[in-house]
Amino acid sequence: MGTDPRTELGSASAxxxxxxxxxxxxxxxxxxxxxxxxxxxxxVLGCVVLFPLVYSVDLSFRxxxxxxxxxxxxxxxxxxxxxxxxxxxxxxxxxxxxVFIVFAVSLETVLGVAAGMLLDRxxxxxRLVTSILLLPMIIAPLVVxxxxxxxxxxxxxxLTWVLHALGLPGGxxxxxxxxxxxxxxxxxxxxxxxxxxxxxxxxxxSALPKEPFEAASVxxxxxxxxxxxxxxxxxxxxxxVAILFRAxxxxxxxxxxxxLTGGGPGSxxxxxxxxxxxxxxxxxxxxxxxxxxxxxxxxxxxxxxxxFRMLAPKEL
Amino acid sequence: MARKSVLALSAFAAALxxxxxxxxxxxxxxxxxxxxxxxxxxKYAGTQLNVIAEATANSGILESLLPDFxxxxxxxxxxxxxxxxxxxxxAVLDFTTKKGNYDVLSIPYEYLxxxxxxxxxxxxxxxxxxxxxxxxxxxxxxxxxxxxxxxSSKWKDNLYGMPSNAAMMMMxxxxxxxxxxxEAKGFKAKYGYDLAPATTWDQYRDIAEWFTRDAGxxxxxxxxxxxxxxxxxxGKRHVSTVLEWMxxxxxxxxxxxDSSGNVAINSPENVASLEYEKGLTAYAPPGFTSATWxxxxxxxxxxxxxxxxxxxxxxxxxxxxxxxxxxxxxxYASIPVKNEGDAPESHLGSWTYTINSSSKNAEAGYEFMAWxxxxxxxxxxxxxxxxxxxxxxxxxxxxxxxxxxxKQIYTSLTQAKSRPRIPQWSGISxxxxxxxxxxxxxxxxxxxxLDASQQKVTELMNGALPVTYQ
Numbered sequence: 093m094g095t096d097p098r099t100e101l102g103s104a105s106a107x108x109x110x111x112x113x114x115x116x117x118x119x120x121x122x123x124x125x126x127x128x129x130x131x132x133x134x135x136v137l138g139c140v141v142l143f144p145l146v147y148s149v150d151l152s153f154r155x156x157x158x159x160x161x162x163x164x165x166x167x168x169x170x171x172x173x174x175x176x177x178x179x180x181x182x183x184x185x186x187x188x189x190x191v192f193i194v195f196a197v198s199l200e201t202v203l204g205v206a207a208g209m210l211l212d213r214x215x216x217x218x219r220l221v222t223s224i225l226l227l228p229m230i231i232a233p234l235v236v237x238x239x240x241x242x243x244x245x246x247x248x249x250x251l252t253w254v255l256h257a258l259g260l261p262g263g264x265x266x267x268x269x270x271x272x273x274x275x276x277x278x279x280x281x282x283x284x285x286x287x288x289x290x291x292x293x294x295x296x297x298s299a300l301p302k303e304p305f306e307a308a309s310v311x312x313x314x315x316x317x318x319x320x321x322x323x324x325x326x327x328x329x330x331x332x333v334a335i336l337f338r339a340x341x342x343x344x345x346x347x348x349x350x351x352l353t354g355g356g357p358g359s360x361x362x363x364x365x366x367x368x369x370x371x372x373x374x375x376x377x378x379x380x381x382x383x384x385x386x387x388x389x390x391x392x393x394x395x396x397x398x399x400f401r402m403l404a405p406k407e408l
Numbered sequence: 409m410a411r412k413s414v415l416a417l418s419a420f421a422a423a424l425x426x427x428x429x430x431x432x433x434x435x436x437x438x439x440x441x442x443x444x445x446x447x448x449x450x451k452y453a454g455t456q457l458n459v460i461a462e463a464t465a466n467s468g469i470l471e472s473l474l475p476d477f478x479x480x481x482x483x484x485x486x487x488x489x490x491x492x493x494x495x496x497x498x499a500v501l502d503f504t505t506k507k508g509n510y511d512v513l514s515i516p517y518e519y520l521x522x523x524x525x526x527x528x529x530x531x532x533x534x535x536x537x538x539x540x541x542x543x544x545x546x547x548x549x550x551x552x553x554x555x556x557x558x559x560s561s562k563w564k565d566n567l568y569g570m571p572s573n574a575a576m577m578m579m580x581x582x583x584x585x586x587x588x589x590x591e592a593k594g595f596k597a598k599y600g601y602d603l604a605p606a607t608t609w610d611q612y613r614d615i616a617e618w619f620t621r622d623a624g625x626x627x628x629x630x631x632x633x634x635x636x637x638x639x640x641x642x643g644k645r646h647v648s649t650v651l652e653w654m655x656x657x658x659x660x661x662x663x664x665x666d667s668s669g670n671v672a673i674n675s676p677e678n679v680a681s682l683e684y685e686k687g688l689t690a691y692a693p694p695g696f697t698s699a700t701w702x703x704x705x706x707x708x709x710x711x712x713x714x715x716x717x718x719x720x721x722x723x724x725x726x727x728x729x730x731x732x733x734x735x736x737x738x739x740y741a742s743i744p745v746k747n748e749g750d751a752p753e754s755h756l757g758s759w760t761y762t763i764n765s766s767s768k769n770a771e772a773g774y775e776f777m778a779w780x781x782x783x784x785x786x787x788x789x790x791x792x793x794x795x796x797x798x799x800x801x802x803x804x805x806x807x808x809x810x811x812x813x814x815k816q817i818y819t820s821l822t823q824a825k826s827r828p829r830i831p832q833w834s835g836i837s838x839x840x841x842x843x844x845x846x847x848x849x850x851x852x853x854x855x856x857x858l859d860a861s862q863q864k865v866t867e868l869m870n871g872a873l874p875v876t877y878q
Contacts, residue, residue: 158503270849370838
């Protein structure tokens with residue numbers, strides 16, 4: 093797969109078919125033309141992506157605080173990276189993020205598959221249901237946070253009232269206790285993103301060939317067998333991409349946590365991004381914040397590359 | 409281009425017109441130029457001044473008075489109001505870009521050391537000696553309360569501004585419940601002493617326990633529609649939790665740094681004070697782990713809690729007939745102490761008008777600051793439910809009889825103690841906010857929580873210990 097030129101990202105001419113050693117002048121001109129056409133977007137990308145990235149890498153080897161005099165950007169080598177290993181708060185934040193991702197994305201996947209199968213069978217209401225499913229996703233995450241902040245308010249939130257009436261945990265304010273606050277965040281994320289999984293699954297199902305299912309039904313396979321042996325394996329590529337997409341998003345979870353709990357109670361809901369935000373913008377340690385950000389970036393990049401590999405056509 | 413020159417021309421014409429009318433109305437021209445009717449210089453007429461201040465009663469009242477300032481001086485002020493966190497962020501980002509977008513910034517005084525050492529803000533000593541422009545006769549820097557002014561604007565050898573908000577912490581309690589004969593009788597029978605505003609922490613806890621009641625029970629002779637809680641306190645991972653705890657810490661004999669200037673966050677006194685505060689949470693409304701000073705104010709206004717250690721600048725809100733259910737029912741007193749007879753302490757939370765070092769309008773900014781400190785403006789702050797910083801207003805006889813909290817404001821200000829103002833404070837505060845919130849929410853024991861902060865703060869202070877000036 094690595095030999096496939098199409099997977100070489102960042103090279104503007106990589107998408108063009110090209111045989112080494114046979115570059116005619118005409119082909120050369122076409123390469124240049126490609127670069128020139130893409131120049132504006134490359135320049136913009138360079139300004140908004142590359143420059144901050146290079147700047148962050150540089151910053152992460154310095155000591156730079158906006159409030160402490162004397163820490164004006166001296167190079168301190170790997171000190172910021174070493175600090176991560178003894179930073180218990182960072183470890184806690186990573187753990188919280190992991191718990192958040194695993195539970196939120198698994199729930200979204202299970203619900204998404206179930207709802208996607210139902211949606212696929214719908215005949216008349218399909219369009220309406222699809223539009224409704226889009227709603228949670230098109231609301232800004234910050235607004236999702238505010239909506240649930242109101243609903244889960246300990247004194248007057250309507251969801252608090254419902255939980256209280258049903259005698260469920262969280263009946264006296266889900267956001268005020270560590271475990272219920274974390275659970276609430278996960279469920280709000282599920283509310284927001286399970287529809288995405290549903291639509292992905294529904295789209296994947298509608299693209300599946302009909303013949304294997306007809307064959308299975310002729311062979312007398314039950315619904316569960318069909319699902320396990322046929323639907324799920326055939327959906328696998330779609331599901332894998334959807335899960336990876338959600339995971340890269342969930343690593344960067346910030347808005348809802350910021351609005352709903354501020355990372356509390358205690359450090360129960362302090363996810364990685366929120367921790368970095370506090371290091372950079374509450375403690376004003378820009379250099380350590382940059383180092384933390386780069387580590388997160390590396391993790392997201394790893395997941396993104398995995399997703400790209402899955403999307404790329406399989407080598408024969 | 410054309411538009412710009414038209415604007416400049418019309419501004420010039422306006423200035424000319426103002427100058428001419430100023431002359432004809434008979435005011436005396438001074439060395440710096442024209443002066444308005446009350447002696448305020450009009451040298452900077454037409455200047456646009458950008459000011460940012462915390463969203464509080466004071467800022468709201470000040471905003472409504474800005475047209476007066478413009479009428480006096482011709483300076484147009486645009487006042488931006490923001491909550492604590494967001495204000496500090498906007499200030500720091502503006503300082504580091506050196507753009508001078510804000511000319512005058514009202515800052516919380518714990519950032520004084522950082523902003524002064526980084527030369528983000530400019531000293532005003534020279535202006536105080538010789539005002540850069542003529543100031544009105546109703547401004548006198550001698551009238552600013554010294555034990556408020558010093559901690560909020562003096563860093564090492566210089567003064568950096570004037571107090572914009574004389575906030576400090578005090579105890580608020582439901583006077584109507586305390587004065588109810590049935591409550592008094594019941595309390596005495598249970599605890600063996602008279603029900604009165606707490607002066608010691610033991611009493612504060614007893615009273616908290618006494619008044620914690622479910623909905624449907626009676627309190628002060630009326631049935632409760634909502635539960636009543638003995639206290640309300642801040643437990644969110646937020647600066648308000650840190651500031652409230654420091655009252656318990658100080659009165660228990662603790663502090664952030666010991667007498668030799670080393671980190672003493674996990675001292676036995678501090679641990680005991682946090683254990684005490686944790687004990688109080690049994691009598692606090694559910695949700696205290698998400699509560700900041702805002703929730704405390706709302707709960708007191710709704711009559712949800714019987715006592716609180718909270719901010720003096722919210723006293724006006726308690727007596728605000730449009731928002732409060734406890735108008736005339738609140739009592740205001742000094743913060744309790746550990747042992748009867750200890751000297752009371754009050755956490756100073758004042759804010760300071762400072763001038764941005766990168767501002768191009770420093771002199772106009774100083775004039776604004778002086779006007780905000782002038783007696784008529786400060787009287788209006790007081791009357792509108794805000795807090796002034798002038799001795800004459802704080803001891804004004806009329807206000808003392810009219811406002812139930814006025815006497816206590818002055819008393820608490822004389823007991824005020826300030827938190828460290830060193831540049832590392834933001835890190836210390838963030839670390840404590842996390843660990844105090846962990847302890848209060850039961851995620852860690854008080855000892856574990858303070859041990860964690862001790863370690864983090866010691867690392868943060870690396871190279872800056874011992875702290876000899878804070």
